[in-house]
Amino acid sequence: MKILSAEQLSEADKISIEKQGITSEKLMERAATLVFNEIHKRLQGAPIPVKIFCGIGNNGGDGLVVARHLIQHGYHVTVYVVNYSDKRSDDFLSNYERLKEVTNDWPKLIKKENDFPDIDTGDFLIDAIFGIGLNRPIEGWVAKLVKHMNDSQAFTLSVDMPSGLFSDKVPGEKAAIIEADYTLSFQAPKLVFFLPETMDYVGDLQIIDIGLDREFLAGLSTKTYLINKDSVLPLYKQRKKNSHKGDYGHVLIAGGSYGKMGSVLLTATAALRTGSGLCSLYIPKCGYEIIQTGLPEAMVLTDPENDMVSDYPEDFDADVVCFGMGAGTDKKSVQALKKLLETSDSPVVIDADGLNILSANMELLGLLPENSVLTPHPGELKRLIGEWKDDFHKLEMVKAFSKKHKVVVVIKGAHTFTINREEIFINNSGNPGMATAGSGDVLSGVITSLIGQSYEPVVAAVLGVFLHGLSGDISSRELGYEGVMAGDIAANIGRAVKDLFSREMKDQEN
Ligand SMILES: NC(=O)C1=CN([C@@H]2O[C@H](COP(=O)(O)OP(=O)(O)OC[C@H]3O[C@@H](n4cnc5c(N)ncnc54)[C@H](O)[C@@H]3O)[C@@H](O)[C@H]2O)[C@@H](O)CC1
Numbered sequence: 001m002k003i004l005s006a007e008q009l010s011e012a013d014k015i016s017i018e019k020q021g022i023t024s025e026k027l028m029e030r031a032a033t034l035v036f037n038e039i040h041k042r043l044q045g046a047p048i049p050v051k052i053f054c055g056i057g058n059n060g061g062d063g064l065v066v067a068r069h070l071i072q073h074g075y076h077v078t079v080y081v082v083n084y085s086d087k088r089s090d091d092f093l094s095n096y097e098r099l100k101e102v103t104n105d106w107p108k109l110i111k112k113e114n115d116f117p118d119i120d121t122g123d124f125l126i127d128a129i130f131g132i133g134l135n136r137p138i139e140g141w142v143a144k145l146v147k148h149m150n151d152s153q154a155f156t157l158s159v160d161m162p163s164g165l166f167s168d169k170v171p172g173e174k175a176a177i178i179e180a181d182y183t184l185s186f187q188a189p190k191l192v193f194f195l196p197e198t199m200d201y202v203g204d205l206q207i208i209d210i211g212l213d214r215e216f217l218a219g220l221s222t223k224t225y226l227i228n229k230d231s232v233l234p235l236y237k238q239r240k241k242n243s244h245k246g247d248y249g250h251v252l253i254a255g256g257s258y259g260k261m262g263s264v265l266l267t268a269t270a271a272l273r274t275g276s277g278l279c280s281l282y283i284p285k286c287g288y289e290i291i292q293t294g295l296p297e298a299m300v301l302t303d304p305e306n307d308m309v310s311d312y313p314e315d316f317d318a319d320v321v322c323f324g325m326g327a328g329t330d331k332k333s334v335q336a337l338k339k340l341l342e343t344s345d346s347p348v349v350i351d352a353d354g355l356n357i358l359s360a361n362m363e364l365l366g367l368l369p370e371n372s373v374l375t376p377h378p379g380e381l382k383r384l385i386g387e388w389k390d391d392f393h394k395l396e397m398v399k400a401f402s403k404k405h406k407v408v409v410v411i412k413g414a415h416t417f418t419i420n421r422e423e424i425f426i427n428n429s430g431n432p433g434m435a436t437a438g439s440g441d442v443l444s445g446v447i448t449s450l451i452g453q454s455y456e457p458v459v460a461a462v463l464g465v466f467l468h469g470l471s472g473d474i475s476s477r478e479l480g481y482e483g484v485m486a487g488d489i490a491a492n493i494g495r496a497v498k499d500l501f502s503r504e505m506k507d508q509e510n
């Protein structure tokens, strides 16, 4: 699914009005009626006080349309006009007039702090103050109103965007922004909905297709995508009946150290659960029995060292090598990674201490084969590329890093971002139950396995991240967020693959 900018959406709005031969008021009616439908579906006529806060632009116009429909359906609605300017938009004005069709109560005007209404925790608030037209931070009494709404703790639904959130930049530290419980956004997701610094304002997100011109939308160029089931299904390669284990890749996982053998065990388990034909591990001697007992399906090669890897078996012919989990950063392990990069021509996935070694020995970056996949969490990323000013700056820095070193970077987080040169793929599966030890080791195993099965590294990263999240969703459905352990995520990868083809769950989740 394409992620579009505010400019692209406004343009799509204009083109659709022209091509469909409708007025902008008609488009607003269509969009806002869909918002009403969603609210009505949830409230089911409940007699709770609904307070709608409308700005004076088109976002406010949407709010007025929603108000009209709610009043018509018998809801207890109070409409407030947040009069931050006298430049009311045409479609706001016509819908302001149309409220007369359903009520004699004119909207209450808010022009200063004294006009703020009392808000009870049990009220249902609709935030239609600002949408994608926001072009500067909210200030003065309007900022105070936003705080007043947030402080009320009342359930808040934002129309198109939580008011105060820009679609293309991170707000300042003290910015006034509605903390929505639910956001119903039009046509395409916006990047800020997924960034760590801004995602919390959005609450649960639903994108509503308001019927903008498909041809125009299809032709819009973007390098940023939201990844859901529909996006990954075409990437999946069916297994052939006439095949054998040699067709599904031989992966080599190198790493582990005394006390940290569980990490490589998880990675190898995940690789096999993702379908690798053969899985070998290169580990310190201390891990031999652990792996042979814990994962009889895997083969084990041991390093001369007992407690850490210090070397790499240069004549080993793997389809892909994964290095780093549990490896530590001792100079012997640095040597191991160096030898791997100098001697092997297999594609490489680098995780955890492998990344820390790269950060401390930047000259090794030059040895990475093209399209290696690096899977840092934010702390590892910071060590690798330096500090960023905000999330947008971070994305620019990672894109530059990806281009310079010709690598694919997977930034792990609530929404994992896969960055390949200019392109950004934002993952939309997964849940907070996956914030648990070893979850990242499993992800590396999944991605490594897919590369071994001949997926292009960037495809392996995007598909692997999605499957990993989906497996976490399956695990948490059974075990609850708290109960999920990394081993469960590894164990359920096969179910996640099956789940890709299940329509029913797809509709629920995306
Ligand atoms: N683009 C689309 O696809 C559609 C858009 N619609 C709605 O239209 C909205 C955009 O409407 P507008 O462009 O009128 O913009 P908004 O309603 O978001 O904002 C209104 C105006 O407020 C002013 N403003 C911006 N920041 C301000 C600030 N901090 N303090 C005071 N004034 C400020 C600007 O002049 C802006 O145009 C969308 O978010 C959506 O809700 C829908 O009605 C239909 C379809």
Ligand SMILES: [K+]
Pocket: 059, 127, 128, 129, 130, 131, 158, 159, 160, 161, 162, 163
């Ligand atoms: K809004």
